[in-house]
Amino acid sequence: MLCVSRMHQENKMEEPKANERKKSRNGSAKLDGDSTLMEKNPAKATILQKEVGLLSAVCLIVGTMIGSGIFISPKAVLLHSGAVGPCLLIWAACGVLAILGALCYAELGTMIPKSGGEYSYLMEAFGSPVAYLYSWTTVMVSKPSAFAIITLSFAEYASAPFYPECRPPIVVTKCLGAAAVVLIVGINCFSVKLASYVQNIFTAAKLVIIVIIVGAGIVLLAQGNTENLSKAFDSQSVSVGAIGLAFYNGLWAYDGWSQLNFITEELKNPFRNLPLAIVIGIPLVSVCYVMVNISYFTVMTSNELLSSPAVAVTFGDKVLYPMAWIVPLFVVFSTFGSANGSCFTAGRLAYVSGRNGHMVKILSFISLRRLTPAPALMFNGFLAMLYIIPADINTLINYFSFSQWFFYGLTMLSLIVMRFTRKELKRPVKIPIIIAFIMVLISCYLVLSPIIDNPEIEYLYSSLFILSGLLLYYPFVHLKVKWAHNLMRPITMHLQLLMEVVPPDKSE
Template sequence: MQVAAKDGRTNPGFEDVDLGTGSSSFDHTQNGPLGNTNPGNQTEPTEVSNSDDNSSNGAAVAGTAEKSPRGAVIVRLDRSISLPHLVAILFAVSGGLSIFISPGPILQYSGSVGLSLIVWFSGGIVNLLSALCYTELGIRFPEAGGSYSYVLQTFGSMAGFVTLWGYIILLVCPAWALLAYVSAVYIVQPFFSGCALPLVGVRLLAGAIFLLCAVLNCINVKYISKIQIWFSGAKATAIVLIIVGGIYEMALGNTENFSQPFEGSSTKPGEIALAMLSSYFAYGGWQVIVNMMEESKHPERDLPRSVYISFTLIITLYCLTNMAYFSILSHTEITSTDAVGVLFISRLYSPLTTVISVLVAISSAGSLVAVVMGHSRLLFAAGRVGHMPSFVGMVHQKYRTPSPSIIILSFLTLVMLFTGQALVLMEYISLFSALMSVELQIILLYLRWKRTNETPSFQVPVIIAVLLLLFHLAVLVLSVYQKPRQLGIALAIIVSGIPVYWLAVSWKQKPTSFTNFIDTLTRIVRCTLDVKKTE
């Protein structure tokens, strides 16, 4: 998107953003202090009159392409995500692989079988209620960007940019690299039983897996949504395999761990709180779903239903899986390993160990595909409102995917993966998630207070929103208690986004050499990737 500078030049790079509302000259959310949330009333964008926009390539766009009043073709993200796809995505990303690796810390802090199962169930309910709060925000703002967009439209331009900055460095890229790495580890592990894994080989395989997932996300959202069902099926198959094995062992009489389920339960509030903290994060990852509301066919109807359906499945299956673990494994065995699922299968029937490893690897890849789809919409949304160069907010004319934003984030992820920084930064994921949870609960309550005249189709009771705010504040305090040094570093990284904002967004009179460089880069990206700006 080109913006006329004061000296008459056009600047296709970082747009002129209104510091009060976070809107740029082409932003469609300018009605009121929080923007117009009704996509049906959005104004048509001003089209760039470059020759390539009006060429036959643009005119040949199919699907959701429309014509603006000036006759130029408008390209939008495809509304291709239906209810089954939302459920599959939520099932894949909620908790990721936590059910296969996380029971240890929860059992260690809770102290007993019975209390650990209660903690797992409670953590699922808290995440369900939190997801319903996100659902209300997603229905209020049914557009790409999710949490970033909510902060931008509520607290303004700088707050939105700093949130985006933290998301990319502390959550998005480390999470992508970690999922690719875990998938590679589970693929390689059966071939190196009892031996150290080749680090370079694992990273190369992880890079290949990640690139495949990124390319798939660049090609077609409809295709990704369909194969996501198969990825989720792999995760469900692994879980059901463990549950069936547990039922079989219990039928044989292996119920010793359930004879006195609450024996050894912790009575220390601090340990119980840490168990709840571990359980809360064990279900995390579902937040990504609100980033894709612009591509949901019926967000107001399907988002609440998908949350209820997926969390009912997840909570039930996770609790049953933990019960299955206790049918074979002892307290010590569960707390001393970070691969509980594989250990359980090896004890149940060792020839199935390779099968469960492959299923877990596929599950990790499925989670990776889903988060790449969701997280890339953050950067894409930033490109549309002027927090990134305009080409970042463009989509492929044929496939309707935000390929520039995916490519940029993929490059950063590969750098983190091969330098080892992803494993360092993964310690900050829970801290940043806790910060964002508090911020979004405040946004929800603020909107309830300031926009009393609006009644979205779905609302959570205010008391639930208040209680969740208190809970997330407690989670944040516990996270700080566990990792005080990491919090300081995380805050320093987040605050470092402020000078970047001043230079990239607030500073209007940029040097001619810089604007010419961004102008050339934009033309190269548009021609090379066949992308076009959206509404």
């Protein structure tokens, strides 16, 4: 009897522990041991916290837009525009277009204050299938491949000083790029604040080198080095297609103006800070780009600029010697900061699409200890590592870049559509509708321009890949087949236990 009674008491004592273990296996419950953690910080719900202020928002825009392009190779705009004068005008016009596009996104972001950027707006305007195709293309290809190419640029310039007589070996570049991916993903998984601090520091470093280049250019202009600018418009006529390609390359350098909309839910006072950060950040980048190009032309002719493998490095060799090493050092800082911004926003898109059932459920989970979308960030980093392996992913970027402007155009169209279909939504920022119409027309032109100018079968393959998302959407998202759910459930459970992540609170 004594043994039976003791066993009965032990079973009762085990019941709470068993219940805790059962809860840990439930997708909507916390993990074992989380109660202690929540007691330490009971005020914070398991949602992404609003920790991005105005300064960090501006730095995210500026830091993501200013990558390696303006320092390494602005020659594509000059090549297609034909002369210095049209080249500078196109850089300025690209800045204006970026501002107009960002104003459209300011209205969308304050009208629909959800993270995920274009995904959330396409979902509201056109429904689930269109939003899914965007997330399928962007999460699986566009974002991770862009992350990979930026980290490879970082690796090439970071390793260059150790190989002064030749280019760094490919193995070294790829390993260093992979290490950068791991480091950046680790920073973003550890803390939103830490990722913001990193972004702020490296954005400041970018602005320092831009000030150095622009300042040197102003001194050279004051000394009378205006020969290349005095005949700025002496050139042969260029075709409409060539001008379009010049704009295409210029706008590629400006890409990143929409990044802030991916983290709307984490912005402090988004109705004020979202439009204000856009108004501050994008004009700042536009002025920097034009002034930097003017500085380049004070010391380089058009032919010298076109033949330079890295324009800013050539400028440094001509003007800043013996301090020319500053330029490649700051290019390293610039690419690292740009990669950090890319990772920061890409994780939010995978997180939001997972939350809406368009990606596997685990991507929508949040780290209980760090309150970051760790699974989504790790998934983006994992894909970036895969894209680092091939010999050349620039081709992949080129063939999918037209899809980015296709979705930009759809997003601008969604603004027009919701003016008529969602009149009840509050619009703290309301732009003239003509701006959205202009951006839709420009997006159509930029989508068709590279295809018409240089039609290749790879564009068809890219389009087929985008549409192939529907083959996954219909059974797994629309029909929600049970066997897929049953297959993913134990995988989700084990990943949840491994990473200590939980679903976001319903309040989000």
